[in-house]
Amino acid sequence: MKQQRENFGSRAAVIMAMAGSAIGLGNIWRFPYILGEYGGAAFILLYIAASLLVALPIFFAESVIGRRSHSNAYGALRKLAPGTKWHWAGILTIISPLLILSYYSVVGGWSVQYLFKSLSFDFTTGSPEAVSSYFGNFISSAWQPVISHTIFLSLVAVIVLFGVRKGIEKFSNIAMPVLLVLIVALIVYSLTLPGSFKGVTYLIKPDFSKLNADAAAAALGQAFFSLSLGVGTILTYASYVKKDENLIVSGLGTAGFDLLFAVMAGFAVIPAVFAAGIEPGAGPGLVFETLPFIFNQMASQAPVVSSVVSIVFFVAILAAALTSAISMLEVGVAFLTEEKGMKRAPATLLLAFFTWLVGILCSLSFGPMKDFHILGLTFFDFVDHLCSDWLMPIGGLVFTLFVGWKMKKADVRDELTNGGTCNRMIYKVFYYLIRYVAPVGIVAVFLTNLFL
Numbered sequence: 001m002k003q004q005r006e007n008f009g010s011r012a013a014v015i016m017a018m019a020g021s022a023i024g025l026g027n028i029w030r031f032p033y034i035l036g037e038y039g040g041a042a043f044i045l046l047y048i049a050a051s052l053l054v055a056l057p058i059f060f061a062e063s064v065i066g067r068r069s070h071s072n073a074y075g076a077l078r079k080l081a082p083g084t085k086w087h088w089a090g091i092l093t094i095i096s097p098l099l100i101l102s103y104y105s106v107v108g109g110w111s112v113q114y115l116f117k118s119l120s121f122d123f124t125t126g127s128p129e130a131v132s133s134y135f136g137n138f139i140s141s142a143w144q145p146v147i148s149h150t151i152f153l154s155l156v157a158v159i160v161l162f163g164v165r166k167g168i169e170k171f172s173n174i175a176m177p178v179l180l181v182l183i184v185a186l187i188v189y190s191l192t193l194p195g196s197f198k199g200v201t202y203l204i205k206p207d208f209s210k211l212n213a214d215a216a217a218a219a220l221g222q223a224f225f226s227l228s229l230g231v232g233t234i235l236t237y238a239s240y241v242k243k244d245e246n247l248i249v250s251g252l253g254t255a256g257f258d259l260l261f262a263v264m265a266g267f268a269v270i271p272a273v274f275a276a277g278i279e280p281g282a283g284p285g286l287v288f289e290t291l292p293f294i295f296n297q298m299a300s301q302a303p304v305v306s307s308v309v310s311i312v313f314f315v316a317i318l319a320a321a322l323t324s325a326i327s328m329l330e331v332g333v334a335f336l337t338e339e340k341g342m343k344r345a346p347a348t349l350l351l352a353f354f355t356w357l358v359g360i361l362c363s364l365s366f367g368p369m370k371d372f373h374i375l376g377l378t379f380f381d382f383v384d385h386l387c388s389d390w391l392m393p394i395g396g397l398v399f400t401l402f403v404g405w406k407m408k409k410a411d412v413r414d415e416l417t418n419g420g421t422c423n424r425m426i427y428k429v430f431y432y433l434i435r436y437v438a439p440v441g442i443v444a445v446f447l448t449n450l451f452l
C-alpha cells in the first residue's frame with residue numbers, strides 16, 4: 001500500500017520551513033560583503049528588482065509544480081507532462097542540491113568549529129596574532145575541517161531522518177524564531193559600539209556609481225542562491241503544502257523574511273566592522289576572519305560581553321545554515337523514497353554519505369588538495385561555480401518554461417489563485433513574469449557571466 005504523504009501542518013509552518021531554507025549562509029555570510037562591494041543601499045534596490053522580476057517568478061513556478069503534483073522534483077515533471085522528456089531535468093535537480101550541500105556543509109562545518117572556539121573563549125582570550133592567523137591555518141589543515149564538516153552533515157542527516165513534520169518542520173519552528181532574537185540582539189550590540197555609526201552610513205548611503213551589469217548579475221545570482229532556487233528545493237517543500245494554503249502569500253512571506261534577514265545581518269556585521277576601524281571590503285573572510293578579530297579586540301575592554309556575543313553569533317550562523325542544509329538533502333530523499341521505494345532512513349544515509357565524500361574533497365581543496373585544479377579552479381570553487389553559474393540557472397529556466405509554456409494556463413491559475421478565490425490580480429502579473437521576463441532575465445545573466 002502506498003504510504004500517506006507527509007505535509008506541513010500550518011501556514012506558519014510552511015513559511016517557517018521555506019524561510020528556513022532561504023535564510024542561511026547566503027544571508028549572513030554572503031550578503032553583507034556583496035552589499036559592501038556593490039554600493040550599499042543602491043544594491044538593495046537592484047536586489048529587490050531582481051527578486052521581484054526574476055527570482056520570485058521562479059519561486060512561484062517551483063511552488064506551482066510542487067503543489068500541483070505533490071511529488072518530488074523528478075516525479076512532479078513526469079506526472080505533469082507524461083510521455084515527454086521534461087522529467088530528465090528532474091534528475092538534474094536531484095543531483096544539484098547534493099552538490100551544493102557538499103560545499104555548503106564545509107562552510108557549515110567552519111561555523112561548528114567557530115562555535116566550539118567561542119565556547120572555549122579562544123577568540124576572546126587568545127593573542128591578536130593567533131586569532132588573525134587562525135582561519136587560514138584551520139581551513140588549510142587536513143583533518144579538522146573534515147571533522148567539522150562531518151559533524152555538520154550528521155546534524156543535517158539526523159533532522160532529515162525525523163521526516164517532514166517531526167524533523168524539518170519542528171526544527172525550523174524552533175530555529176527561526178531563535179535566529180531572529182539572536183540577530184536583533186547582535187544588531188543592538190553592534191550599533192552601541194563607538195564608531196559604529198560610520199557603518200550605518202555606509203549601509204544606508206546609496207552609491208549608484210557602482211551599479212552596472214556586473215552588479216545586476218551579482219544581484220540576481222544572490223537572489224537565486226538566497227531563495228534556494230533552481231534545484232527543486234522550493235518545489236519539494238511546496239509539494240508538502242496543503243491545497244488550501246495560499247502559495248503567493250507563502251512566497252512573498254518567504255522572500256520578505258529572506259530580505260529582512262539579509263539586511264539585518266548587514267546591520268549586525270558592518271557597523272561592528274567599522275567600529276573596529278576595519279574596511280569592510282573584506283570579502284568572504286568577513287565573518288570568519290574579521291569578526292573573530294573584532295571579538296578579540298573588544299575583549300580587552302569587555303571580555304564577558306564579547307565572549308557571549310561571539311557565541312551568539314556562531315549559534316546564529318549555525319542555526320541558519322542547518323535549516324538551509326536540510327532543505328537540500330530533502331530533495332533527494334523525497335526522490336528516493338517516492339520513486340525508488342526506499343525507506344527514509346537508508347535514503348537519507350545514502351545521500352548524506354555521497355555528500356560527505358564530495359564535501360571532503362571540497363574541504364581538502366583549501367589545504368592538501370589546493371594545487372588540484374579543474375578548469376583552473378580548486379575543487380571547492382569548481383563545484384560552487386558549476387552549481388551557481390550552470391545548474392541553478394538551467395534549473396530555474398526549466399521550471400519557468402515548464403510553468404509558463406508547458407502547463408495548462410488554467411492549472412497554473414488554479415494553483416496560484418486557489419481555484420480563483422484569491423490573488424487574481426497578482427497572479428496575472430506573475431504569470432506574465434514567469435512566461436516572459438524571468439526566462440529572458442536568466443538567459444541574459446547567464447550570457448553576461450559567460451562572456452563578461
Ligand code: TRP
Nearest residue numbers: 022024025026027225226228324
Ligand atoms: N538559500 C540558502 C542560503 O542562502 C542556501 C540554499 C538552500 C540553497 N537550499 C538551496 C541554495 C538550494 C541554492 C539552492 O544560504
